[in-house]
Amino acid sequence: MNAPASTDRKNRWWLVVATGIAVFMAQLDGTIVTVALPTIEDGFGIGTSLTQWVVLGFHLPLIALSLPSGRYLDRVGHRAALVLSVSGFTVASVAVGLAPGIEWLIGARVVQGAFGAMLFALAPVLTTIAVRPEVRGRAMAIVMTLGPLGAVSGPVLGGLVIEYLTWPWIFYVNVPVGMAVIGIGWAQLSAGSPLRAPDRAWYAEALLIGGAAIALMLALTFTAEVGVEWILLALVAVPLAVLWRRRPGSAAVRELLSTPGMTGPHLALLAEIAAVIAVQFLVPFHLHAAGVAPARIGMTMLAFPLAVMVSGLIAGVLADRWNARVISVTGVVVVTVGIALTVPLGSDWRTAELMWRLAIVGVGAGLFAGPNQAMVMALSPRHLLGTAGASTSMARQIGIALGPALATTAWALSGYQQSGMRTALALACALAALSVVALVISRRAAGTDAAAGGGEPGEGVRGPMAEDPA
Structure with missing residues (x-):
């Protein structure tokens, strides 16, 4: 069934907010545990080589299950998918907090990551169907801004929770959040198709x-x-x-990526995320080596999420009133410039020298994230919205994993010298520049309306939606 005309539906901003909160929660759990690792290690009497799987156990399912989750979401109702993903994530969070041993804890983190993969794939779909096309940029900006904020807020919030409570509470707080998201989703979404086993x-x-x-x-x-x-x-x-x-299961992804103009935004997303995460990974190491106190390092790093928050909300308005592709390209250009300014990385650089550079990178990241996602969902065929949400989620997760790995490799090959850190930053700058090229080249392949991020998803492309969005 084709979606009804946009003028016949109301904007469901509560659904957008609930989706953003769910993404914030899931991204938060990816990083909040890092400050608890030493405590977990001492409490269970294990080595660091095993402790790292508390982090890896969460992130690997996000990559492995992103695309399969998208294909699954194209076949089930949105309400059922939201309840399944959020409730599964919440129950797994409680299981992590109750873990009697490290094996249980790692297993529960794997389950968290599995449901997180579905949640990340579902978020762009819910945001797309929640509002009319003329305000989709603003809606997507809200969700795509809350996600990075959750990731960078994790260590700070985790430290506070551990200091005043105990480490399991960093996971127990997901219970009221998850219940609120499920309640809003249940009220805002129609029943749709039932769940089915994969x-x-x-x-x-x-x-x-x-x-x-x-x-x-x-x-x-x-x-x-x-x-x-x-x-x-x-x-x-x-x-x-x-x-x-x-395999037949790859057909949906191949069809999606063969849509004119679709490959560029995916490649740009992967490259931009990898570049930004590499910078965020390296800067604390530089400041620590320079003798900067941990509290000041944290304050320095806050320049990035604060800039993302401000510019991300502005980007949504600009994308709706102007052109999503232009705003996206502007964003990655600003990211590239900001990272280029960090490449010299003098050994005497401290908070003052790095904070404004991180703010520039954050402004660019905020301008890019929401409009780029809105553009992808506008380009997507209607029957592949779930796959589009999953493919962008996978690109994002690969970038998150790839950034620190590439930065560490470049740094390690120099014997962990300052020159190697500069090389790693230059590599991050090259990745950011690649994202600019990817978006510019893909412009010719995309239609005018879709490239601007306007119109219904997959306008002019045949195929039923998994659920009536009205």
Whole structure:
């Protein structure tokens, strides 16, 4: 069934807010645990090599299950999908807090990541159907701004919770948040199609993508820690990716990426996220080596999310009134300039020298995120909205994992010298520049309305939506 005309539906801003809060919660749990790792390590009497899986156990399912989740979401109702993903994430959060041992804790984190993958894929879909096209940029900006804020707020909020309560409470706080999101979603969404069990092909697809992701991440990790020859481990990902592409489950993704103008925003998203995360990863190490106190390091890093918050909300208004692609390109240009300004990285640079540079990068990231996502959803065929949300989520998660890995590798190859840190920042600048090129080149392939981020999703493209958005 085709969606009704946009003039016949009301904007459901409560649904947008609930979606943004859910994304904030899930992104927060990706980073909030980092400050608790030493406490967890001491409490369970384990080594750091095992403790790191508390983080990896969450992030690997986000990559492995992003695309399978998108294909699944195209076949079920939005209300059912929201209730499943949020309730599953919330229950897994409680299981993490109650963990009697490290094996239980890591297993619960894997379950968290699995439901998180569905939630991240669902968020752009809910935002798209919640509002009329003429305000979609603002709606997407709200959700895409809250996500990064959750990620960068994690260590700060986690430290406060651990100081005044205990580490399990960093996960228990998800319970009231999850219940509120489910309540709003239940009231704002129609029943839609019921849930159905994934088929065997779904699990096979997840194993192939997950195996490729693990091979790539282990290759980058061992290259930085052991030696450059370990980069060959990444070759294991090649046959797994080939096998996935030959499976019927990849057809939806191939159809989506063959849509005119679709590849550029995906590549730009991956490259921009990797570049920004690499900078955020390196700056605290530089400041720590320079003798800056942890509190001042935290204050310095806050320049980025604050800039993202302000510019992200402005970007949504500009995208609705002007052109989403132009705002996206402007954003990645600003990101590139901001990172280029950090490349010299003098050994005497402290808070004052880095804070304004991080703010410039944050302004660019805020201008890019919402409009770029709105553009992708406008370009997407209607029957592939779930796949579009999943593919952008996967690009984002790969970028989040790739940024620190590439930065560490470049830094390690120099013997962890200042010159290696500058090389890593130059690599991040090149990635940001690549995102500019990707968006500019893809412009010719996209239609005028879709490129501007306006109109109904997949306008002019045949195919029913998974659920009537009215």
